[in-house]
Amino acid sequence: MLPKEIKLKFNPKIDSYSKLELYISQALDNNFRLFGKRVPTFTIDLLYSRAELDKAVGLETSEWVVGHTHKNRIYLLSPSVFEKASSHMVSDFLPVLTHEIAHIFTNEFLQILHPIWLYEGIAGYIAEQYHNRKINMIDNFSFLHDSKQWAKNSNYTQSYLFTNFLFKHFGLKKIYDFCKSVPQKIGKYNQAEAFFSYFDQFFEVKFIELVKKWEITVKE
Numbered sequence: 001m002l003p004k005e006i007k008l009k010f011n012p013k014i015d016s017y018s019k020l021e022l023y024i025s026q027a028l029d030n031n032f033r034l035f036g037k038r039v040p041t042f043t044i045d046l047l048y049s050r051a052e053l054d055k056a057v058g059l060e061t062s063e064w065v066v067g068h069t070h071k072n073r074i075y076l077l078s079p080s081v082f083e084k085a086s087s088h089m090v091s092d093f094l095p096v097l098t099h100e101i102a103h104i105f106t107n108e109f110l111q112i113l114h115p116i117w118l119y120e121g122i123a124g125y126i127a128e129q130y131h132n133r134k135i136n137m138i139d140n141f142s143f144l145h146d147s148k149q150w151a152k153n154s155n156y157t158q159s160y161l162f163t164n165f166l167f168k169h170f171g172l173k174k175i176y177d178f179c180k181s182v183p184q185k186i187g188k189y190n191q192a193e194a195f196f197s198y199f200d201q202f203f204e205v206k207f208i209e210l211v212k213k214w215e216i217t218v219k220e
């Protein structure tokens with residue numbers, strides 16, 4: 001049985017409830033590692049074609065796009081059509097579901113939004129999407145900070161790899177406490193400069209020094 005906070009919409013002629021329940025339980029367990037065992041209220045709305053996804057997103061999506069999260073609702077292609085309707089393999093379904101659920105948990109329990117590289121990085125860390133990724137291009141982190149910049153410059157690989165480095169370096173609790181304090185101390189829509197100086201103060205280490213350390217690890 002799924003927690004009562006989760007509403008699942010799906011087509012019972014195509015998907016079996018027990019199979020979907022297994023996916024969702026695994027995705028929740030992955031999230032509990034960072035957030036503890038509690039569940040915000042949200043809906044998972046499974047879709048069965050690219051056309052249904054485009055309608056949910058409100059625009060024509062690229063074939064690598066498989067889902068969309070808006071407020072407390074996750075729209076996601078069903079695992080039954082995942083390969084047919086996108087460029088992903090069905091093995092990506094669980095990490096993608098875990099990632100989208102991580103955004104819901106983050107919105108509820110951390111309320112951090114900026115920097116976007118960290119917001120995406122948290123979801124990538126929980127979904128372990130940092131595996132088997134090679135970085136082509138390292139951007140200045142101040143160019144990955146807000147949604148407007150992210151729309152032009154969505155460096156998921158950099159976000160996933162660097163955030164994973166931060167979690168390994170400082171541990172889950174310290175990163176959790178930091179993320180929770182960010183909106184309270186410098187605001188949800190903070191600027192890059194304010195973020196860097198708050199980071200330096202919180203961790204008592206310079207952000208740019210950590211970036212240098214990390215760059216060595218990805219260039220190996």
Ligand SMILES: [Zn+2]
Binds near residue numbers: 123
């Ligand atoms: Zn995301």
